[in-house]
Amino acid sequence: MNMNMSNLNENTKQILFQVILVMFTSMFLTLNFVYNSLNFRNVRFARTMVFSIKEINNSSELLPGVTLGYQIHDSCASVPVAVKVAFQLVNGIEPVFFPNQFCSKSATVHAVVGDSNSTPTIAMSRVLGPFGIPQVSHSATCACLSDKLQYPTFSRTIPSDYFQAEALARLVKHFGWTWIGAVRSDSDYGNNGMAAFLQAAQAEGICVEYSEAFYRTNPRAKVRRVAEVISRSTARVVVAFIASGDMLVLLSELEDRLMTPLQWIGSESWVTDRKMLQFRLFAGAIGIGIPRSVIPGLRDFLLDLGPAQVSHSPLLTEFWESAFNCSLGGSQTAAGQKTCDGNQNLRDLQNPYTDTSQLRISNMVYKAVYAIAHAIHSIICTDEPNAPPHCNKSIPVEPQQVMEHLRKVNFSRNGYKVSFDANGDPVATYELVNWQVMRDGHMEFVTVGHYDASAPDGQVLIMNKNITWAGGQPQVPVSVCSESCPPGTRKAVERGRPVCCYDCVPCAEGEISNVTDSLDCITCPADHWTNAGRDECVPKPVEFLSFHEVLGIILAACSVTGACMAFMVAAVFYIHRDTPIVKANNSELSFLLVFSLKLCFLCSLTFIGQPSEWSCMLRHTAFGITFVLCISCVLGKTIVVLMAFRATLPGSNVMKLFGPPQQRLSVLAFTLIQVLICVLWLTISPPFPNKNMKHYNEKIILECDVGSAVGFWAVLGYIGLLSILCFGFAFLARKLPDNFNEAKFITFSMLIFCAVWITFIPAYVSSPGKFTVAVEIFAILASSFGLIVCIFVPKCFIILFQPEKNTKKHMMGKMPSKSL
Known part of the structure; x- marks a missing residue:
């Protein structure tokens, strides 16, 4: 991982009027580096924020006459870096001073978008919270962030892991898997998410054979031990609550092992990450994904970059050089690296930045920016029927006001509703994503169902397409500690083992069980008795001394x-x-x-x-x-x-x-x-x-x-x-x-x-x-x-x-x- 702590910054946009300087909103977004390469997916997130702000600044309905500014910082997925930048934003100190701007000092921060990961987000929220600065995350899902006593100013457009854990547990239960393995990132995201999942799984009667944790920076021996536990286990289903970077490390250990194909169940952090599609090990995986969306104009905006525009931004410069493996003029050329000749075109590339076929987290960024804009709009602007909105630019805006109005926003954008509950969480809706091998041999994410936590009972989890299973199996894989007990028997838990491991004990005389996996046998009525299979109560034969015998x-x-x-x-x-x-x-x-x-x-x-x-x-x-x-x-x-x-x-x-x-x-x-x-x-x-x-x-x-x-x-x-x-x-x-x-x-x-x-x-x-x-x-x-x-x-x-x-x-x- 590139641990360069330098902050990447794009120039703050000019405002229309000097007097509305206090209404600038500083946006914070992380750009993670993995394996010494820029994370193109997170670059797309950053550019989506820029696109959203430009779209708002050009809108005549939302904040007309008001220009929003922004800053983009990279936390390097590091808590110290995230805390440092959070303090800078709170104190109003710009890491770089631009003398050519109309402003002689940095704008007051009114809201922050980010971070992409839960652990840096937690650290930032503890700094921003006492100052009342609202923080809206597009990707931090840790359920702990819903605690308003600890994180009073935090909100997010992505559902909490509490709902994701519930969804994963229901998904596992839906397919009858009661014996599973569990792997998690040793971080706030993984530990809190897995804790919520294990609690939900226990309520659904699901047993966990093992629960292993690791982090990408752990010694390889620890990661190897986790891989050995997975490969030697009897559970055929593995639930992975892992960040995508950690999953890459684990895959490097699992890929070369000869093992029975496992049915992977993934959290949203990695199951829709296109970098993972190269690993055939995950064919047939099922997971929870953020719903796909369409953002009109975003693709053209992302691809509308040229060398001249890129050279004015250190962030875009590094992105351009990483994408085309060349060096722009004026930058130091690495050994064996060619100089960019100006003929490079982003439309010729296929990478996570240019892939807009499944906009998921990008839509969360888009909604976060619009939510903040709507909160500011409700403070300084008035909406009258049959009249364009009017904004009073002289009204001073404080971050606490933005936070209060942010919790009240309720609007729809591109067919998606945006609102927050008392904990700052949105309504939990997910897509059920299946990794399917296409006819040409490549893998794709296919939506096979939906999960809506707000739906009535019986409609929360809906499957509407066929699923490709691990190993190409035509039937649902079986992952149980003990085979199902047929009617006529009951479960008897084995001493010292989980409740999913049991013996099937025949019902006693006069008792029946007429369902599979019955926990208890039912006593027949006094005038009935069990049949030979002890799965039905039949009327007792009546005996008396008859003339016919x-x-x-x-x-x-x-x-x-x-x-x-x-x-x-x-x-x-x-x-x-x-x-x-x-x-x-x-x-x-x-x-x-x-x-x-x-x-x-x-x-x-x-x-x-x-x-x-x-x-x-x-x-x-x-x-x-x-x-x-x-x-x-x-x-x-x-x-x-x-x-x-x-x-x-x-x-x-x-x-x-x-x-x-x-x-x-x-x-x-x-x-x-x-x-x-x-x-x-x-x-x-x-x-x-x-x-x-x-x-x-x-x-x-x-x-x-x-x-x-x-x-x-x-x-x-x-x-x-x-x-x-x-x-x-x-x-x-x-x-x-x-x-x-x-x-x-x-x-x-x-x-x-x-x-x-x-x-x-x-x-x-x-x-x-x-x-x-x-x-x-x-x-x-x-x-x-x-x-x-x-x-x-x-x-x-x-x-x-x-x-x-x-x-x-x-x-x-x-x-x-x-x-x-």
């Missing part, structure tokens, strides 16, 4: 078989009702017992099918009453056997106490007690259909809730009590003579009955779902079959297949050892 069909068939068997027993007994076996076994209780067994078999059918309010009440009450009726009949038969034995003893009158009327009454009394229990149960808390979703998570069990558990166990307990009582009586009568051998069959049947219902209790409690009902049905059928087989089958066998034994004589003489 195998188990239900088998149990229903057994129930019907038992009922038919009871019917056949009743038929056999009715047909042979006059035979000794039927008469000896108390035919009335036998018929009642067969009838009750038939009801027991049939009541098991009420347990099959979808539970309803009526079926739930019917199944339990019918079961309780029919079984009590059955056990009452068995108990009656047992008591008759015992009473008959007692009646054979001399002087016994027992049978008179337990004759047929008493037998009927006992059966009725035992049954009515159960009926009373059932009525109380149904009245207080009856059984009801219930959706059981606790036993199984993945399905719903339709069951009959017993309602009152006391009522349910009272019904079962009463049946158990009668069964134990019946078993006890039968056990006492087991050794009676053979003609009363029915007691042995009753004993065995009650033994089966009690065994079934004792095992029923743990099986009922532990059986899941529909198998609870199946266990209950099995207990009913097993005990019913036990009664009918043990009590009636032996008798029917004798009646049908051994009729010779169905005689009174045979029954009276039969020995116990040979009895059935």
